Amino acid sequence: MKFEASRCARTLAAAGIAALLASPAWAHAQQGQASGLLTGLRHPVSGLDHVLAMVAVGLWGAQLGAPAIWLLPVTFPMVMAFGGFLGLLGVSLPGVEIGIAASAVLLGSMVAKEAHPPLGSAAALVGFFAIFHGYAHGTELPPGQSGLTYSVGFVIATGCLHATGIAIGLIHRWDWGRVALRVAGAAVAAAGVFFLWRAVA
Amino acid sequence: MRRRVLAAIAIGWVLLWSGTAHAHLVTTGLGPVYDGVSHLFTTFDDLLPVVAMALLAGLNGPISGRRALFTLPVAWLAAGVAGYSGPVALLPAGVTSLSLLALGILTAADLKLGPPVVTALAVGLGIVHGWLNGAGIAVAGREASGLVGIAAAIFVVAALLSALVASLQRPWTRIAVRVAGSWIAAIGLLLLGWTLSGRI
Numbered sequence: 133m134k135f136e137a138s139r140c141a142r143t144l145a146a147a148g149i150a151a152l153l154a155s156p157a158w159a160h161a162q163q164g165q166a167s168g169l170l171t172g173l174r175h176p177v178s179g180l181d182h183v184l185a186m187v188a189v190g191l192w193g194a195q196l197g198a199p200a201i202w203l204l205p206v207t208f209p210m211v212m213a214f215g216g217f218l219g220l221l222g223v224s225l226p227g228v229e230i231g232i233a234a235s236a237v238l239l240g241s242m243v244a245k246e247a248h249p250p251l252g253s254a255a256a257l258v259g260f261f262a263i264f265h266g267y268a269h270g271t272e273l274p275p276g277q278s279g280l281t282y283s284v285g286f287v288i289a290t291g292c293l294h295a296t297g298i299a300i301g302l303i304h305r306w307d308w309g310r311v312a313l314r315v316a317g318a319a320v321a322a323a324g325v326f327f328l329w330r331a332v333a
Numbered sequence: 334m335r336r337r338v339l340a341a342i343a344i345g346w347v348l349l350w351s352g353t354a355h356a357h358l359v360t361t362g363l364g365p366v367y368d369g370v371s372h373l374f375t376t377f378d379d380l381l382p383v384v385a386m387a388l389l390a391g392l393n394g395p396i397s398g399r400r401a402l403f404t405l406p407v408a409w410l411a412a413g414v415a416g417y418s419g420p421v422a423l424l425p426a427g428v429t430s431l432s433l434l435a436l437g438i439l440t441a442a443d444l445k446l447g448p449p450v451v452t453a454l455a456v457g458l459g460i461v462h463g464w465l466n467g468a469g470i471a472v473a474g475r476e477a478s479g480l481v482g483i484a485a486a487i488f489v490v491a492a493l494l495s496a497l498v499a500s501l502q503r504p505w506t507r508i509a510v511r512v513a514g515s516w517i518a519a520i521g522l523l524l525l526g527w528t529l530s531g532r533i
Contacts, residue, residue, distance in 0.1 A: 280520070
């Protein structure tokens, strides 16, 4: 069994390396597909406010443990997409930048305090701010690019930011890790205050 | 109540209406069958719903997986032939977004649907997307044998993914599949927004 698992891991690693080394074949099946995907992948990681908030969601999920550790990453993309959906339909949402900055402040504070609210409250808080992030970032498609592949890239990149936060948050099992996470949460909150000041000014 | 539902469906249909049929077969130089094979892997509109269907079928167990494995490509191929042979019937451009949204939500929720429902979903998905493929290939003046390649590629993707998911034992692996479902639903919702806003 152990041998099988090892062989499987080696096969996957070889397949991954082969895929990464392969020369791209540009088929141009639909115009703007590749550029849309790349733009979507780049967009969430190009804004520090978005990055910090997404990673903070993962950190908080790791602190809260099961079932929050998987409930938050399951619900966040859908609620975020709902925010993007509202933006695409032209529904007005005031104070988007303030909402994004406030998300960093509050989510960072939750991590810094190692807060354990009821699961519904935590999901509602994260979901509420997800709407602002989706509204602001989910609709910024450059002309000529594919909306579908942009959406694919955007959702994957955001999910990977969550996964990064969860992976970092796994240090929560150690005492020093708990302290480090709280410090990281305070740093996110401080950055959020800066973004908030910039949004209001 | 029923009239309201019918009215909502009618409004949604009109909003999503589009006069285009999408095929976008890639020319591989290896013939129409291989063009069809490559079509699936270069077209997210078709690949993502197939992935979502395979994940959902796998989550619902081996029996559902086996049924979806055979019904999805057969329905896709049959509807493709009908779409190719018949008059060019227009289907909503929002088909892909609705497929992704519905299948993604069902996967994220990890609902136990049972083999008959999963089979019906696979057949429905195959009919709608297969019809679009067939009509698109006819409009583009390409050979219908491309549909064989598409169906074969769907069979392979569905077999690999549904078998992998059905074999998952550890709880976190099923959760990872549910997260993938939520990503697919999010993509579907965003795509629905793009469609309704007329920006794609």
